[in-house]
Amino acid sequence: MTEKKMVLLIKFSAVLACLILCACIVLLVSQLIYKNELKNKTDALRSELVTLQSQQNELNDYLEYKNSTEYIEQYAREVLGMTKEGEVNFVPKN
Numbered sequence: 001m002t003e004k005k006m007v008l009l010i011k012f013s014a015v016l017a018c019l020i021l022c023a024c025i026v027l028l029v030s031q032l033i034y035k036n037e038l039k040n041k042t043d044a045l046r047s048e049l050v051t052l053q054s055q056q057n058e059l060n061d062y063l064e065y066k067n068s069t070e071y072i073e074q075y076a077r078e079v080l081g082m083t084k085e086g087e088v089n090f091v092p093k094n
Contacts, residue, residue: 076082083089
């Protein structure tokens with residue numbers, strides 16, 4: 001090989017190596033950005049999950065109260081005007 005061809009081959013190899021390095025850097029940066037976006041989404045979903053679990057616990061407590069004997073008796077007395085056996089129900093006149 002002539003010296004001119006050798007210099008041209010070295011320059012071509014250097015340019016090709018720089019292009020490959022730039023492509024790798026671009027891919028690395030894009031993957032880091034994507035990873036950060038996924039982390040943000042994961043954090044948001046975990047926060048939403050905690051909120052929904054709290055709401056579920058509140059609703060379960062509410063449902064348990066609504067199915068309790070205490071609530072059913074209170075509802076029967078206040079809304080339906082029912083009384084226990086032996087009790088007298090007083091209705092105020094307006």
